[in-house]
Amino acid sequence: MITVFGLKSKLAPRREKLAEVIYNSLHLGLDIPKGKHAIRFLCLEKEDFYYPFDRSDDYTVIEINLMAGRMEGTKKRLIKMLFSELEYKLGIRAHDVEITIKEQPAHCWGFRGMTGDEARDLDYDIYV
Numbered sequence: 001m002i003t004v005f006g007l008k009s010k011l012a013p014r015r016e017k018l019a020e021v022i023y024n025s026l027h028l029g030l031d032i033p034k035g036k037h038a039i040r041f042l043c044l045e046k047e048d049f050y051y052p053f054d055r056s057d058d059y060t061v062i063e064i065n066l067m068a069g070r071m072e073g074t075k076k077r078l079i080k081m082l083f084s085e086l087e088y089k090l091g092i093r094a095h096d097v098e099i100t101i102k103e104q105p106a107h108c109w110g111f112r113g114m115t116g117d118e119a120r121d122l123d124y125d126i127y128v
Contacts, residue, residue, distance in 0.1 A: 001037065001038050001039075001040065001065045002022060002037050002038065002039045002040070002062065002063065002064050002065065003039075003040045003041075003042060003062075003063045004018060004022075004039065004040070004041050004042065004060065004061070004062050004063075005042045005044065005049070005060070005061040005062075005063075006041075006042075006043065006044065006049070006058075006059065006060040006061070007043070007044060007045075007046060007049055007057050007059070008043035008044055008045055009046075009057070010057055010058055010060075011041060011043045011044075011060065012041075012043045014090055015041050017089060017090055018039075018041075018060075018086075018090065019039050020089075021082070021085045021086055021089055021090065022039060022062070022082070023035055023037075023039075024085070025078060025081045025082050025085055026064075026078070028081065029074065029077050029078035029081050030066075030070065030074065030078060030124070031124050031125065032124045033123055033124060036123075036124070037064075054095075055095065055096050056093070056096050058091075058092045058093065058096040059096045059097075059098075060086070060092055060096060060097050060098075061097075061098045061099075061100075062082065062097065062098070062099045062100070063099075063100045063102060064078075064099070064100070064101045064102065065102050065103075065104065066101060066102070066103050066104075066126070067103070067104065067105070067106045067109055067116050067126045068103040068104060068105050068106070068126075069103075069106070069126040069127045070103075070126060070127070075101050078101070079099050079101070082097070082099055083097060083099070105117075106119075106126070
């Protein structure tokens, strides 16, 4: 699950392009097939979103949940790729983006009636 937070006025019109940037970055950075993760957009009203004073209304928070196992360099590459692609494709400055990768052990994931450590048919590798 990926969650993207931002001001409704800025985030809502960009949802489709944001999803495309995130899916492409996950594919290129982690070799995850496009569209494999759910993305939830939380479009907030200005009065419901207090962000740092030195950020603009473009301020966007991206939380990415992953099964644990990827190398530090792989995760850093993904983060830097997202910063770059968001600025290049959507005009969102890196200063206005915060990205958090949250990792849990495979046994803490549940999908398709099993836990992540029981899945033997993933079409991507979590140890990259």
